Amino acid sequence: MSAKKNSLSDLFGKIVRQQIFIPIAALFILLLFNLIFDPGFFVITLGENSAGDPVLSGNLITVINMGSELAILAIGMTFVTAASGGQDISVGAAIAIAGSVLLRVLCGDNTRPAAGELQTSFLVAFIVSCIVAMAFGAFNGVLVSIFKIQPMVATLILYTAGRSIAAWINNNELPIISDPEFGYFGGFIPGIPVPTPVFIAIACMIVAALVLKFTNLGLYTQAVGINENSSRLNGLNPVFIKWLTFVILGLCVAVAALIKVSRLSSINYSVIAKDIEMDAILAVALGGNALSGGKFNLWASIIGAYVIQLLTTTLFKYEVPSDALPAYKAVVVILLVVFSAPTVREKLAHLKKSPAAKKGVA
């Protein structure tokens, strides 16, 4: 009997020690909270939007819909964190730039194009914005990898300049695209009731999974993050790998920018993706990844991103004003990090163990 109990507690301990346990536990706690206080949170209804197409609506749909950008950014941020041991705080500003480029290429000089008056196809515009976002990522990467500036400081440059550059690209005008097809990327494709961003996020995750499965990128970034010198002695090129992670983050930024801009069919340089860099870093931290680099778990980060979105949606549901939202978020974040802090967990484990040990002696 006692042996069985021991193995059970061992199993429990093993699960608790898994990195992915923290975000999943947070996810379940939040879901449980909603289940207890208002089971209506889980209701999903099939309705019709203004165009008469079927759409799913409900709080859970909102979570996976609005959490898409954050999940996509969390992928890139995890790589950057793992390889460089620092974070990119310029992603919000970079999204503003990528979005601005996207609109500029689509609209040209005409800021109010009618449905058929777009300059190029969406694909061309998206590719251009990808290239620009990756170029800015590469700029950050050069500062970090070649000039050896700490990532947070290096990206502070783009953080300060990004929104100004975005405004400058469009001469501070706010183009509006009235073509309904442009709204598909951030809304619904007619006939499909699931929001498109969900598919884009899943596609990004699949690509990331394939990259991790078929290339050595994951191993290399971890090696560089754990010890740069020894990875160099093992024949890796730490400078290139660090640089590459920033370029990958640039690509993620471009995809997130497409969704963000498409949601509004327009852009507001000072507001778009505001504070998303903080949320993205938080997602990585909630996933239990060390912010000082080294080993990472991509899926934990992605779940972390959805946890943040679930928290936001839950708070909105209880009619917390959007400006006051950060205060509640802060409390939850502090609770989460305190309980996932290694020292606290050790103490907790010790507390659990000591009565059991006493029993054993008795």
Added chain:
Amino acid sequence: MSKKIRNMTDSNMLLSITIIVFLLMYIGAIIFQGKGFTKPQTFFNILNANAGLIILACAESLVMITGGIDISVGGMTALVSMCCAVYLDHHNGNVPVSMLIALLIGLAYGLVQGYLVAYLDIQPFIVSLAGMFFARGMTTIVNSDPFNVVNEQFVALKLTRINVPGMGSINKKGVYVNAYVEIGVIIAILIVILMFVMLRWTKLGRSFYAVGGNKQSALMLGINVKKTKFLSHLICSVLAGIGGYVYFLHVGSGAVTNGQGAEMNAIASSIIGGTMLTGGVGNIIGSFIGVLSLATIQNIVATAGLGEAWWTGITIAAMLCLFLVIQSVLMARKKKMMKK
């Protein structure tokens, strides 16, 4: 020359670069922008407008020297100014108590953040990120509408001007006007001097450098690493409370948008002043000059007729980039010379 560079400490070298660039920039402004910058009052106005930021930059430098970071100082500025504004106007409070409120907010923040960072080993970035979120959210909960404080006692203090002896200029009417500074500037300069003395000559000040430079060897030297880290965050938050109050004294209003981006400006000033985020290297005088450089750039952009708002952001970023690259290249060169 190369020998001289080799003999300089990191901190001194970075500081001298900062001072040289600041002087060049100011002289350039005088040459190309003309009269405005020759008036002493222009310089003192920069001080007046940035007294709060100077204190915040000192606070930030201290944490960065100890190897941490605190991004909650901007949020705290907003929280302090809003709490004090609400207390002064809606509750007919008096000024000394409002100062006490600012200090208490700083103290409370410092205790919590310091404990979490030092004793629970949570990354300072995450802790102060939560601190920033909390402060911004709390500010909205306390009061969401911006308003100007009309409390007489406070307004009198806000309008108090201290003449600078021997400095002044003749205005358009031909009358000699003495240059002045606000009370906040006096507080800021006192804090800069205090922090400089503390970091350079006291045991505690040196232990901040030791912990930031190398935790292991600091431990071997018998320094209480955790306590030092805790103290750095405590002092930083208390200073941020004071800085928030000084900022409040300058703007005289409570608003959610107060101190927006102040944390990044404080970090940028510290970096321009030669403080390194890796810890162990830094100088308070440098941070002071960093703030001045940042403000001078803003002034130059504003007076150069580059009216479009985006130029400020782009020039500051370009300057930051320049400084970072210079620092990085010089450090790399120095390392090479040391090896030889």
